[in-house]
Amino acid sequence: MRPSSASLDLLPAAEASHRLGISPASLYSYVSRGLVRSFASPHDPRQRLYAAEDVDALVKRRTRMRRPTVAAETALDWGLPVMETGITQIEDGRLLYRGVDAASLAASATLEEVAALLIGSDLQHAKTPLPAPDGNDAGDFVGRAIRLLSHPAPEPENPAFEASAILRIVASAGTGSAPQDQPLHAHFRDAWKTSLEAGEAIRRALVLCADHELSASAFAVRVAASTGATLRNAVIAGQAALSGPLHGGATEIVRKFFEDRERGNVVEVAKSRPVTGFHHQLYPQGDPRGAALVEGLPLLASDRAITKEIADITGEQPTIDAALVMLERAYSLPRGAAFALFATGRTAGWLAHAIEHRAQGTLIRPRARYVLAEAS
Incomplete structure (x- = not known):
């Protein structure tokens, strides 16, 4: 509040x-x-x-x-509904995947189970090999994910097989190794050589990031899918949109904020200006994803102190962006792990949006109003 x-x-x-x-x-x-x-x-x-x-x-x-x-x-202004979806709903401060509370799902579900729920069908693993990752620097996630997704599918696209392959390809961009026959959170845990406890927190993070209604990246995915683009190319559009600092790229701003405060640098916290990672317009009472992820994390003392200070001054609690960074720092995960988890989890929702919009069969094509530029 x-x-x-x-x-x-x-x-x-x-x-x-x-x-x-x-x-x-x-x-x-x-x-x-x-x-x-x-x-x-x-x-x-x-x-x-x-x-x-x-x-x-x-x-x-x-x-x-x-x-x-x-x-x-003004039809595309922030907050205006522009299309119908049966995938995700934000209502009364809750995030619902196909009518099921996301925070409740995060208690035990895997990302694969949530992806199946969002897409509306079980994922199927194809036996064809995935493209080989070209490095393991989580900080170069977007470029590597786009390169891997740019490899054409080895056979005609089958959504059930492709969805599974794409999720695994995106996960491999964050770890530098292709997932085997194990849940993706276990793949991240083993590739990053962290604890079982951290693996459970990673699982919760992936589920909580799976979708968020018609976010900017989901809209980008739907625009691409509306043209008949492949699922891989639609997800590439989502990756590019997510990377911006007003979307998933906010994790980089949050990390810098935490690191500056940890080093003793003066970074003002004011009532009148929201702190990146501690305010979301869709959740006046606080982001339930952030609360569900932060709960139980062994937070660094400095992160706990900063979170309390912001709460005391502004009344705000961590959003998913801040929670992902605190997860990364709590378990000493690779730098950039927060964004890699965000993008991997959100891929499940992007696939659902792409498949749903294909079924609707409409091209997203707004009109522009031409304005003559003034001479300088």
Whole structure:
């Protein structure tokens, strides 16, 4: 729960509902979807207050959508639903895979089991060999994954076999060795020569990263799949999108933050500015993936202290990005392991999105509005 900030104009529920023209129940729904931020009243902890800027932004959006041309121009703005999916849902602060709570699945499921759930069919292992990895530096994960996925499938594509092969190919990009007949979390554990305890944390991480509704990388995958691209090429699109610092690449920012603080460098934590890895717009009350992964980790003392400091100042808890970095640091995994686990886990969801969109048979092709550039 985030405390109010002096920089924010806050509204009581009645006023926020009135401005939006909705009932209080609908307002609570907006909060659970991350569209309106909610804060405890400094005068009465039982009362909730709502960010006026979020409410006003929704009012403007509604006005925009009444004008067809403007609606088309802004159809891809952050947070606007652009297509239907039966894969993943984010509701009331929970992440659900095909209606099953992801945090509950993380208690015992493997990534392969979750991939089968998301895709809607069991994975099948083909006997054909995987392309050989060309190194084991987890920090060069994206480049290596794209090179490995660029090898054409040895036979006509069969989604059940291809999904399994692609997951294993992506995992090999993080370890430098091809997985054998063992679950992927065990492959990472053995390749990184870490403990059984770390292997269990890796398993949880892979499951919690498996999908996240229509993220930027999932959208990139669906765009590629909509053109008829192969599953491997669709996943390459996802890998490229995930690498950006506003997506999975945020793990690099989080690691640098932890390392700077550990070295004694002054890095300001302020109420008015979210700390990368400690705020997610879809989870006003905290990222359940981060909570499920951090629970039980033998955190470094410095990481535990930083997490407490951020919580005390901002009220925020670790998102999946910060939790992955803390996992990497807790077990002394290879540098870049956080991103490698994120990308491997998310591959399961990308495959599900690609297969689902293929079945829909529609090309994703927005229109652009041409604007004449001003002469300099």
